[in-house]
Amino acid sequence: MPNLGIQPLCTEQYGSRSARCYLPSPDGHLSCVGDEPGRGGWRSLREIFMSVFLPQGYPESVSTDYLPYQIWDTVQAFASSITGALATQAVLKGVGVGDQTSTVAAATVTWILKDGTGMVGRILFAWMKGSKLDCDAKQWRLFADALNDLAIFMEILAPAFPACFTLIVCTSGFFKCIVGVAGGATRAALTMHQARRDNMADVSAKDGSQETLVNLAGLLVSLLLIPLVTNRLQLTYALYGLFTALHLYANYRAVRAVCMExxxxxxxxxxxxxxxxxxxxxxxxxxxxxxxxxxxxxRHLGITLGAPLHMLVSSVSDFHQACQSHSGNYLISLNRQAGTVAVALHHGASSVDAIQACAHALLLEALLCQALPLATLEGEMLQKLQSQLRGAPDGEVWPVLTETHQLLDRLFPEFLAGLVSAGWVTDRNLLGAEEWRLDWSPKDKKVL
Structure with a gap:
């Protein structure tokens, strides 16, 4: 046993686990006090499990919401695996498996149409909504799982309508490919949020291992359930309803567990x-x-951040009024009749400028559409602006926009400091700005 009175040479620690120290022995070797060297994290089944299925350095290497999210994500994956097995059985039955009158060619054509429709859906959805998935990852994740349940329900019902079977499974395939795009993209966004040591690949890989393990468990349970539900539609529908309710609830709890900064x-x-x-x-x-x-x-206004100039103004006089009403790296205009706010960002606008511009648009939305609890020192000013903005004739809101800009210029430094001190990230954002950028001070430029 080493002499504990000897000064240790060094100490080491694996993550948050217990530390150990090294002492010099009389024979010149190293003597360890604490965990035995060479065995690392392989001392128990629990540590083996953590090493296989959790990111290296857990829990310090991931966000604090990682564990509750993964627990509920595991539950929803298991439920989805069961309902997916029920749907697979229904589709196979619908294409003629076990039916001597059906042909291989007919089943193949149905499957090709199903896959082809899904591919078209994947392309269209990525084109139309791909840029929005980062901004509202939680909403799109919940949307994807609800749509997946609808697609599975359609596949389970499809054999009951043989005349429309191909149309139903093609529509289901279309929905499932949308689910693939939305689910995969939002999973990547959530993985980026959870990875705290530039270890996104490790977090993603271990998430895949967890899902594979859950799917294996789901397959084993499915092997027991499929013989029980064959040719028993009521039991099939009952199991689908049970596991779908569990699936949706687990997904809701999973996205609610995410705390994004x-x-x-x-x-x-x-x-x-x-x-x-x-x-x-x-x-x-x-x-x-x-x-x-x-x-x-x-009610919310339609806000376009990073809008082209034609969405803000339609005349030279409006352009000059927009420039006069601003004092930062953005221009803003309001169309009360259409219920829209357009914000043009300067070429040099930073993430903080985008946050201020969006905050200005949200302030206009609050003044027009909502009753604000105005308990701050600027409460009377806000109430006055609210009255002016709602009573101003169409086309004469520029003076009010100028006043709201002046008010926000006074409030925003305190608001920004509050964001930073509260733990919000301000050097990047998910406000969904378009790519248009404007330079409204071309003093040294000439039109060729």
Whole structure:
């Protein structure tokens, strides 16, 4: 046994596990106090499991919401595996497996049409919504799983309508490929959020290992269930309903467990309203549970961030008024009749400028559409602007926009400081800005 009175040469620690120290022995060898050297994290089945299925350095190498999210994600994957097996059985039955009157050619054509329709859906959805998936990853993740359940339900029902079987499975394939795009893209966005040591590949790989293990468990359970549900439609529908309810609930809990520190429009809206009402900015842990996951009934303006100039103004006089009403790296205009706000960003606009521009648009939205709890020192000013903005004739809102800009210039430094101190990330954002950038001060430029 080593002499504990000897000064240790060094200590070492694997992540957050217990430390060990090395002492010099009389014979010149190293003597270890604590964990035995050479065995590392392989001392127990628990550590083996963690090494295989959790990212290296867990829990320090991932975000604090990693474990609750993965637990509920595992539950939903298991439920989806069971319902997927029920759907597979129904589709195989529908294409003629076990039916002597069906032909291989007919089944092949149906399958090709199903896959081809899905490929078209994948391309169209990625084209139409690909740029929006990062901004609202939680909503799109929940949407993808709900759509997946609808597609599975269609496949289970398809054999009951043989005349429309091909149309139903093609529509289901279309939906499933949309699910693949939305689910894969949002999973990548959530993985980027969870990886805290530039270890996105490791987090993604271990997530794949977890899902594979769950799918294996689902396959084993499916092997037991399939013989029981064959030719028993009521039992099939009952199991589908049970596991679909579990699937949707687990998905809701999973996305609710995610606590993102990057601002999107919904989180910025909540933070801004809280700041205007209470005078301080809440933390991500306070805002994320309030973030809407489904389209709400509350009225919102259509905000285009990074808009081209023609969306802001249509005349030279309007352009000059837009320039006069601003004092930063963006221009803003309001169309009350259409219910839209257009924001043009300067070529040199930073992420903070984009946050301020979006905050200005959200302030206009709040003044026009919502009743703000105006408990701050600027409450009377906001109430005055709200009255002016709602009562101003169409086409005469520029003076009010100027006043809102001046007010925001006073409030935004405090709001930005509150965001930073509360733990929000401001050097990047998920506000969904378009790529148009404007330079409205071409003093040294000449038209050729």
């Amino acid at each position: 990057t601002l999107n429009r919904a989180r910025l809206r909540l933070a801004l309203h809280h700041f205007l009402g209470q005078g301080w900015v809440p933390t991500p842990a306070h805002i994320n549970p309030q973030e809407p996951l489904l389209p709400g009934l509350q």
